[in-house]
Amino acid sequence: MDKNTVYSINGPVVTVRGARQFEMQEMVFVGNSRLIGEVINISDERTTIQVYEGTTGMRPGEPVTGTGGPLCATLGPGILSNIFDGIERPLKEIAKTSGAFIPEGSDMPALDVEKKWPVTLKVKEGDRLKGGDVFAVCPETSIIEHRSMVPPGLDGTVVSVRPDGDYTVLEPLVVLRDARGADHELALAHKWPIRQTRPVAERLPIERPLITGQRIIDTLFPIAKGGTAAIPGGFGTGKTMTQHQLAKWSDADIIVYIGCGERGNEMTQVLKEFGELTDPKSGKPLTDRTVLIANTSNMPVAAREASIYTGITLAEYYRDMGYHVAVMADSTSRWAEALREISGRLEEMPAEEGFPAYLPSRISQFYERAGYMENLNGTEGSVTIIGAVSPQGADFSEPVTQNTKRFVRCFWALDKALAYARHYPAINWTSSYSEYLDDLAPWYAKNISRDFLPCRQRISTVLLEEAKLNEIVKLIGEDVLPDDQKLIMEVARLIRVGLLQQNAYHRDDTYVPLPKQLMMMQVILYFYDKASAVIARGIPISEITDSGLIDSLVKIKYEIPNAHLELFDNYYKEIDDKLAGLNQL
Template sequence: MTGRILGIAGPTVTVDISGLRLYDMVRVGTAGLIGEVVRLERGRAVVQVYEDTRGLAVNEPAAGMDAPLSVQLAPGLLGGMFDGLQRPLRRLEELAGPFVAAGREVFPLDRERTWVFTPAGNAGDEVAAGDLLGHVAEGTFRHPVTAPRGGRIERLHAGEFRLADPIGRMADGRDIFAIAPWPVRRPRPYRRKLSPSLPLVTGQRTIDFLFPVARGGTAIFPGGFGTGKTILEQSIAKFADVDIVVYAGCGERGNEMAELLEEFVTLADPWSGRPLMERTIVVVNTSNMPVAAREASIYTAVSMAEYYRDMGCHVLLLADSISRWAEALREISSSLEEMPGEEGYPTYLSSRLAAFFERAGVVETLGGTVGSLSMILSVSPPGGDFTEPVTQACLRTAGVFFMLDTALAHRRHFPAINWFQSYSLYEPEMVAHFDGHVSPRWSEVRRRCREILQREEALREVAEIVGIEGLQDADRLLMKVAERIRHEFLSQNAYTDDAFSAPDRTLARIAEIVAFHDRAGEQLKQGVLPDELPRG
């Protein structure tokens, strides 16, 4: 399928290729820029180009690639850093320097690297799609290789292989490979979806104790500029109790992503002690990259996350930020002259976001194992306005809402999660789990903590009128204890050893503060003044 360019409007190019399908990939111009079909009309197609179109001219050649945008799924993804089209950044730097050159195509994985395949089946076995065929050693990770379709195995090759080599053959004559492409906009299949029942431990006390996230759940944390969204998301990426982390830097500043990449390379996983990058995949699409690739980047990231979920792994997808993705969607929609919705966003913004959130969850895989994909997404509402369309669309679908408070950030309280406005829909099940697996005191101490904070909030207005000295002794004690909770428990420094707090340490710290309140209350009854009470 070939043709020529009919018109160019920024990143939107019209071509006269017939036979194209919606979302097919197209190469345009003599530079071979890659784009995606976003509209089909009689005798022509509208292509959104993923790269800079400067220098492109009318009547230059165009060719359809007969396939949608796809990711290559195989051993070798872990520890990788890719752009929104799954081009390997390290390899691109070697070939073209620190800036991504337009028209540069590089295969995402190393096809010359040698792997070792250990079969788990035998010739003559009947298998269904998703059944285990064997494993590939990828560092300490045993990478399962599953059957791409049902049928009888003719043979399996044990030993060394490259990604271009088949590892076996089916009885129908088709080869079996350890690598396979997958269209990024199509969710990967599974047997059935299960209800989330286990907590996703993040190491952040405010989250794990007050607003727990479930494995397979979804969470958002909107906040204005300077509220610590990026630092919080990076802290969760470092310390979350999951098997695999996929981090998507969607439209963020290049210097922030550079700092993250430099830091991740040197960090150790607190759960295993191994290098953090061994369990991490980073998808980078900074603010100076084309918007079409930014819009595609979260689908590239979630497809790789689903791939590991289908192996029975617990996977966490982090995106910073989903607002930048929505802005790219708005820009693409405007260039297509579609009917705008609220604040210029396309009318299908909510449905697109809902469909993306639906790819999270706990599933029974085709191979019979259980895996989970959790999502924690940051939102950057302009001016900190939580009534704007992206935040509201996310709120309709997300299971947890962490409100990042500008006032808390200005007081240097981080993470700046407002403990009165935030909520978790997974709270009953997760609290019951912590009661059974950490301590039966978890729910009671949690209730006492929230009660103290709520009573302090009510007293704060009174204290502003009459002053602290005008309060009763019991109320002054409560204000003192609430201040300890805020400073010693809810606040965490992301750059010290306190950046990660395991559930048992979390409970011990808050239980000590609550116990101090109870002891001090008894001493008050004996005539000891709040200011004279010992700290511990």
């Protein structure tokens, strides 16, 4: 048997016996259908390859051909508003020729090689360029300018430049001569290995929040630009819905949505909804600043593992242009399950719950690619990673959730009871946390108010007090509580329903700016302080609840438009008037 032929097949894992010319992580073509694969193990006797397509029908003896390079993503204009599979094959183009399912061995180029882009050159002959420098720009969509950069690791002097005009992604635009005298042609597109982090000049400290307009996130558990967050939750708790809200409303320039191993019907809904959404900041279609990577659960398991790396590579590419990118990975649990299946087929020693021993390092490598960076060209950009986790049975003690918790600094734990009670976002305020508060404190003080974080702290304290009192109430009932503790329970209910619960379908409640969030906290705390003073004078809590004040304050989120915050003064007056009336009884 030839040394460059298939020796054994075990699902997506194929071995070649006696081959010596392959390299680790080299991309190869496997079988007569030329399926895309990657070398993952080399020994004296055999080479092991994971195949990113279905191996059904493959037989021993079929040829294996090396490419001499790693699995790469094609980076250039045409990525945005597109839909790719896990190894960056364009699903829209494939659907035109092959229907709803991807044929084996499909070699459709990632980007349209025939489309011409209106290019403006930014360099002239004699210019010195280095990796990351922008040499050409073109309008990729109606709201995003694509900045073509010199690939990292390449530098030299410009010896020829094409005039401004319409060019395809593969046409040479600039010829760069390096120090050795070798010429390099630069086109709009270049390739980059998906498992290799793109280099930066410097990792900058995290100081700015990613503003989402979702009160429980921005107020209680903020995430920073360049930060990492996990959204763990059981089936039906709203992981995907929360990510949709963040994709639509967060102040990121570009969204990379990775549907990793999700149900086909769910991904179809995502694609349909994203296509219909309007970007609230520009009024243009949201897809103009979004790229979708769809790798459904019926697609090959190895491609599911690769889709995470493809998505983060695309995000880093746009970060290098100076954009702020948010990556939505839905869900990393399916990715971890792909690692477990491939590990099992490789007959590796399993660790906890059958996951491979290297699961923590893979998770950390993924989240470490987030950050706020100074790029090679002097611009600043960021990649923020928000990964959904789907623990079986909503058990947060399972390995994927626990290991993710080690490497992220923001944890938004979704609660099944809240979701079933139609409380959205169903983020549990007692088991969630954010470690970015100290980093972001100067920004809040400078741009919003010095009162923002103190108010946030008092709101959190009330919710924690309620959690403690609930334990007593379960044992002996609420009637035995003194009035000041009953007030805490009422104010906590006001916070939960009036502040933390949000209506994604209401015009003024789907997105709430930070100044309004602060004013909502301030008016709730003002009521708490005034009511506490009333109770201290011996007036029963029942008088306060019967006044209708609490029900009135719950409606603030609907009654006050985001553009008319001066209306908050009416609520302060209402609180003063009604509580003063109680004092006179």
